[in-house]
Amino acid sequence: MILVEIVTVLALLQYLTFAALVGRARVKCSVKAPATTGHEVFERFYRVQMNTLELLVVFLPAMWLAARYWSPALVSGIGAIYLVGRFMYFRAYTREPSTRSLGFNLSLGPALLLLLAALVGAVLAGLK
Amino acid sequence: MILVEIVTVLALLQYLTFAALVGRARVKCSVKAPATTGHEVFERFYRVQMNTLELLVVFLPAMWLAARYWSPALVSGIGAIYLVGRFMYFRAYTREPSTRSLGFNLSLGPALLLLLAALVGAVLAGLK
């Protein structure tokens, strides 16, 4: 499970980096807490963090459940695609929100695939 | 633990469905990213997703911790009530926000019960 653990830590560090960039954008764009709106650029960074949070709560349990039934090397490989997809999503969204689809799909896809793998694994185990 | 795993996957799929409906509402209500406000109907779908996210981070750890001490069949049965409650919450909130209490309570309740079960289980095990 070491590879799955390392992908987990990297996904959390990536997410924390997005969160830190929101903090920086807050200062740069002069959006004073507790507001989360008021400047388009700040809002892009904020949406990247929030959307990553929204996906992370699916991705991590899906990866760990899938790893109960499938090869940890395969599962963490799919997890690595998620990491790359999220990075592309971040780059695209903060530059031009309308171009965020590819990175979005390359990170949602692996999460869905792992969730499906977990479901198939659990159902097959239940039928035994 | 197979039943607990299946309830976990179903809870994540339900949440992803709510998230997908936000995406659809975004287009229908013409709320352009990164905005998350501006149209009452969009905001209802968005709040359903966010509130489900807010509860999911409690529900999943609570269910898995409870399953360390109590029958997985019982624990996943309580988890199934959560799934039904969240569906009722979604239906009520998107039609008329003021009617969302029943579904809200039927999903918060199971999460709290599982959290309490986990706490009691851990404390009793610690006293041994």
Place this chain on the structure above:
Amino acid sequence: MILVEIVTVLALLQYLTFAALVGRARVKCSVKAPATTGHEVFERFYRVQMNTLELLVVFLPAMWLAARYWSPALVSGIGAIYLVGRFMYFRAYTREPSTRSLGFNLSLGPALLLLLAALVGAVLAGLK
């Protein structure tokens, strides 16, 4: 792992308390669902809950991963600092947002430390 479990339950209960206070602030400040803006005091409570959610998704996996490699007593002790830090953050933010740094750092710090401990543990185990 009992101590780690108990810190987990306490962190979830603390978060649910922050969420319940948002519900109360919603009524007191007359911010009708689905709105999440419109009254400064409500927004402070809402940001405390959201920021705690944002950190919780890092803290819990980090603590459990760290506990795979380091003493559960030490790991849960660091987790206890997180709990105190979050309480300070809540107190400061709801009174005067500009004073929230100390509580913020005292809860982000333990989460980062646990994440680093998990990473070091996993990498060292991988090198063996």
